[in-house]
Amino acid sequence: MTMRKMLLASVAIAVSSGALAQGAPTPPRAAKKPHEVTAPGGIRSDEYYWLRDDTRKNPEMLAYLNAENAYADAQLAALKPLQETLYQETVSHIKQDDSSVPYRKNGYWYQTRFNTGADYPVIERRKGDRTAPAEVMFDQPAMAKGHSFFALSDWAVSPDNRLVAYAEDVVGRRQYTLKVKDLATGQILPDTITNAEPNVIWAGDNKTILYVAKEPTTLRGYKVMAHAIGTPVAQDRLLHEEKDDTFAMWIGRTSDDRFLCVFAQSTVSNEQRCAPTTAPATFQTLAPRKRELRYQADHMDGRWIVRTNHRAKNYTLMTVADADLDKGTAAWRDLTPANDTVFIEGFKPFRDFVAIDQREGGNRMIRVLDAAGKSLPVKADEPAYRMALDVNEEPDTPWVRYTYGSLVTPTTTYEVNAKTGERRVLKVAPVPGYDPANYVTERVWATARDGTKIPVSLVHRKDVKRDGTAPLFQYAYGSYGISTDPAVDPGRIGLLDRGMVYAIAHIRGGQEMGRQWYDDGHLLNKKNSFTDFIDVTRYLVAQKYAAKGRVAAMGGSAGGLLMGGVANMAPEDYKAIVAQVPFVDVVTTMLDASIPLTTFEYDEWGNPAQKQFYDYMLSYSPYDQVAAKAYPSMYVGTGLWDSQVQYYEPAKWVARLRDKKTDNNPLLFRVNMEAGHGGKSGRFERYRQNAEWQAFVLQQLNVVK
Known part of the structure; x- marks a missing residue:
């Protein structure tokens, strides 16, 4: 007898399933159990509340879920040939040995590639130029073996290019485990951090990583911790704790790599604190949290560029010099005017210009804003489309990489020259057939x-x-x-x-x-x-x-x-x-x-x-x-x-x-x-x-x- 049949047979009291009516299975019926939920509006009856089991071990609950799966199997059995046809058709439109467009960062070219038939990609890098021998950073097909679920999320290479910290999940509950790998030897270091957000960054000393710990019950990211490689996790330093449970947190580095930042965000407000990469101890608040004030800042060449709704419902870009940062929003100056029909979605600062990701008329598009305040919009030829800034890791370039696609046009990776407007195609995502x-x-x-x-x-x-x-x-x-x-x-x-x-x-x-x-x-x-x-x-x-x-x-x-x-x-x-x-x-x-x-x-x-x-x-x-x-x-x-x-x-x-x-x-x-x-x-x-x-x-x- 299969495990599913054993479970069904053992808890018939909770589920009425398996019986046949004129050759067709009858749907499962979950037992009703009286339960009252108290709320400001009164008492609500919730007769199926018993199906909640945070341990996910209750045999009665599992039996019901398995009965539902068995019923779905039976009902869909006749569609198996069509299901297989649809799957094979989909696979026929996927280039199985595809790879991403390489991007350059800190002297290395990074790329993701799939091998034919593989569910997971290999992530590799090449030193100096694209023709150099490939160094495999993550062989995900091998890493996923033995796991019914596997996800490699965020990863970050140390400034000296020697170590990589990464987040993986082998359950699917998004409680990530952080690990560190020596890229020269391939050795996984003993440093292992559990129940973390998939978010990790390096300090400038090449031996400290920052991460966000999750609250064990609610799984809310609530503590920013600093871990020194080679030391016990129990000795990790607390850098910031978010006590307001309506806020979640993440961390990041500025585009010029000068600052490490802690972001706290709720639905209607947020707050950003930053510290020098070389001394991540005392974090300075860019602007204190205030209901309905939302902002996110990046740094380049002695100034902060801030995407904010301050005096602009659809967001605008403002700037503030390093010397004026402690003056709060009073020192912020407009970089772009507020616009009732243009919504600024995001931005990326470069040395000589800013690339802006925005929405207008329901479409997402890109424009480039130079130091003189002149805008260069990137044009599209279809009525409904999407542009988005792609990976732009190095600020000392006139080229902005972005992607374009629509419901008809496969995702195409472009780069546009912010000075001349020249546009060139880097890759059209292959869709065979x-x-x-x-x-x-x-x-x-x-x-x-x-x-x-x-x-x-x-x-x-x-x-x-x-x-x-x-x-x-x-x-x-x-x-x-x-x-x-x-x-x-x-x-x-x-x-x-x-x-x-x-x-x-x-x-x-x-x-x-x-x-x-x-x-x-x-x-x-x-x-x-x-x-x-x-x-x-x-x-x-x-x-x-x-x-x-x-x-x-x-x-x-x-x-x-x-x-x-x-x-x-x-x-x-x-x-x-x-x-x-x-x-x-x-x-x-x-x-x-x-x-x-x-x-x-x-x-x-x-x-x-x-x-x-x-x-x-x-x-x-x-x-x-x-x-x-x-x-x-x-x-x-x-x-x-x-x-x-x-x-x-x-x-x-x-x-x-x-x-x-x-x-x-x-x-x-x-x-x-x-x-x-x-x-x-x-x-x-x-x-x-x-x-x-x-x-x-x-x-x-x-x-x-």
């Missing part, structure tokens, strides 16, 4: 119910007719001010080639249209995200881009919250919904400060200890709003070790949906028992997982072929 000429991308504007124009990025094959018969796959995120940009995805080509229209709804809650776009989609405006998404769907159907009854929707994490809200508010508009790692139990989670992410998200969702926020959250929380009505076909995914959205949120949601929904549409719950928020690791494994829900969607929309 894909011809951009067969597809068309559009930018349309859907009118929301309050009159707001919502930008939508579309792609479809040129031979798809706009006659109201095509199937539509619509995606959005819409939270945290995170914008969703268009790009070619090898896993999407198979859907397009089957006649689907793919749409990204740039709904409020992101920052595609500036900071106000975000403000209008969070806290007490969160429902705008849901209604925007629904209104985009109705617009695309009305404009005959898609057929009513042939629409699928997808979102993940906070986008999974969006899917839950949409399923409750407008189930009739969607044939199928895919919700990955969905944040669907908003009220219960935000009431519990021990859960990772809760405390520093009060300004995103609201603090339910205040009744107005409690009532508003309750009015849209997908778990709380499940009702006795018909729902679309649904595929829900989670990871048992997810640290961002705990597995029990979607588990409880699915259990309540099973109990209340009145339809016979399939509801499938796929639980990765060995993965976290991002699913299983490895570049091919991700596409194999995606092929499962893609096959489900194609079947539901009747485009299986």
